[in-house]
Amino acid sequence: MVLTIFSLGLFLIPAFIIRPFTHQSAIGLRIALFVKWIAPTLTLLALLGVLAIAWSLWQRSSWLLRSGIITSLLLCLASTVMVQQNYFEWMFNPIKAAGFVAPGDSHLDDKEMVMTVKIGPEARAYPIVQMAYHHILNDTVAGEPIVVTY
Amino acid sequence: MWKRTAQGRELHFYLAGINNQNFLMRDRETGSWWQQITGRAISGKLAGTSLESMPNDELTFGLWKAELSQEHALVLAPVAGHDKDYDKGWEAETEKYPVPLSFPGQGLKDRDVILGVQLGGQARAFPVTKVRGQTPVEDKISGVPLVIVTAPDGVSMRMFRSRWNGSDIELYRDTETDGQSTDEHKADGQSPAGQNTGGQSKDLRLLDSLGNTWNFSGCATSGPATGQCLEKINYVKDYWFDWKNYNPKTTVYSH
Numbered sequence: 381m382v383l384t385i386f387s388l389g390l391f392l393i394p395a396f397i398i399r400p401f402t403h404q405s406a407i408g409l410r411i412a413l414f415v416k417w418i419a420p421t422l423t424l425l426a427l428l429g430v431l432a433i434a435w436s437l438w439q440r441s442s443w444l445l446r447s448g449i450i451t452s453l454l455l456c457l458a459s460t461v462m463v464q465q466n467y468f469e470w471m472f473n474p475i476k477a478a479g480f481v482a483p484g485d486s487h488l489d490d491k492e493m494v495m496t497v498k499i500g501p502e503a504r505a506y507p508i509v510q511m512a513y514h515h516i517l518n519d520t521v522a523g524e525p526i527v528v529t530y
Numbered sequence: 531m532w533k534r535t536a537q538g539r540e541l542h543f544y545l546a547g548i549n550n551q552n553f554l555m556r557d558r559e560t561g562s563w564w565q566q567i568t569g570r571a572i573s574g575k576l577a578g579t580s581l582e583s584m585p586n587d588e589l590t591f592g593l594w595k596a597e598l599s600q601e602h603a604l605v606l607a608p609v610a611g612h613d614k615d616y617d618k619g620w621e622a623e624t625e626k627y628p629v630p631l632s633f634p635g636q637g638l639k640d641r642d643v644i645l646g647v648q649l650g651g652q653a654r655a656f657p658v659t660k661v662r663g664q665t666p667v668e669d670k671i672s673g674v675p676l677v678i679v680t681a682p683d684g685v686s687m688r689m690f691r692s693r694w695n696g697s698d699i700e701l702y703r704d705t706e707t708d709g710q711s712t713d714e715h716k717a718d719g720q721s722p723a724g725q726n727t728g729g730q731s732k733d734l735r736l737l738d739s740l741g742n743t744w745n746f747s748g749c750a751t752s753g754p755a756t757g758q759c760l761e762k763i764n765y766v767k768d769y770w771f772d773w774k775n776y777n778p779k780t781t782v783y784s785h
Contacts, residue, residue, distance in 0.1 A: 479606075480606055481605055482605075483591075483604075488591045490591050490595070491683075492590065493590060493685070494588070496589055502604075503594075505594050508588070510609075514609070515545050516544065527541075
């Protein structure tokens with residue numbers, strides 16, 4: 381039981397602190413990042429712990445206790461999986477393979493805002509309406525690696 | 531926009547979290563955590579490293595095209611399947627959410643959009659409503675004279691150091707050509723006179739007292755400075771509360 385709560389905490393604490401549209405203090409962020417760092421290992425250990433306890437208790441357990449054990453196990457498993465995920469990328473879908481077109485082939489309206497960069501002989505435009513959704517794009521322009529963020 | 535080479539190594543970034551409405555990103559190479567707004571790594575192997583800023587512009591698509599000459603130009607194409615996600619009303623939607631921090635007292639509302647500049651250790655915020663369309667807006671930060679100009683499209687803005695040949699220059703709008711379209715500047719051979727193209731056929735003309743005419747690229751098209759360009763100053767377009775949070779001592783432009 382204790383292990384389950386501990387394991388869930390490892391996932392929920394950073395998820396709670398780094399939620400959008402709220403303020404994270406510098407200390408809050410440090411805590412969140414630390415918990416995130418130790419979470420994968422600790423959730424695995426907690427899961428093993430719960431499995432071991434479940435194994436030893438199972439034979440002697442009532443139906444009610446067995447349900448409790450199963451629930452604990454599932455929650456621990458969920459937490460172990462979740463700490464490995466980057467759920468921000470679920471929400472915002474990174475650009476996996478950026479495609480580009482010549483300006484004349486673009487359907488973008490002339491009034492749309494673009495972020496532009498000029499390096500050497502290369503000029504590139506990144507529509508803000510797209511960057512506001514994907515947030516990050518790693519690109520290379522005239523040999524210079526850049527990251528476009530919005 | 532940042533250069534993504536740090537300590538001689540090319541890094542690949544991905545979205546990893548939100549911190550005060552900016553986001554956190556991590557690099558695949560070291561897993562370090564970086565702050566989007568400052569380009570600084572705040573945790574991990576590269577903690578303390580700062581990315582080099584990549585100078586860029588925010589322009590209308592039409593103006594960017596009009597300014598192209600010999601470059602090999604490309605536009606990011608929409609990712610297939612995401613057309614519905616590219617919501618033009620995203621800014622209005624975001625405004626419905628609560629603001630994480632509030633900084634009253636300097637005459638600005640938290641979500642007022644500002645152009646933020648850092649020069650010589652000083653930070654200043656220019657409210658967009660005060661500077662857009664008010665060409666030229668002149669100011670001085672840490673002894674550096676600057677000018678903010680808006681393109682004829684009424685939206686695109688640039689900031690330059692208003693200094694040439696060792697002296698500060700004052701700039702004025704060329705009232706003789708303002709309001710008239712100049713046929714020799716048609717963009718892509720389209721837009722016949724009479725259509726509302728947001729003024730793409732006009733070019734910005736600024737004069738100084740030394741006989742120079744300067745355009746929206748900050749370059750002199752006539753006068754002794756012909757062919758030379760003013761130094762561009764990079765600014766960050768941000769919400770007031772976010773700029774103030776990262777620049778607590780910032781001043782605010784007011785005239």
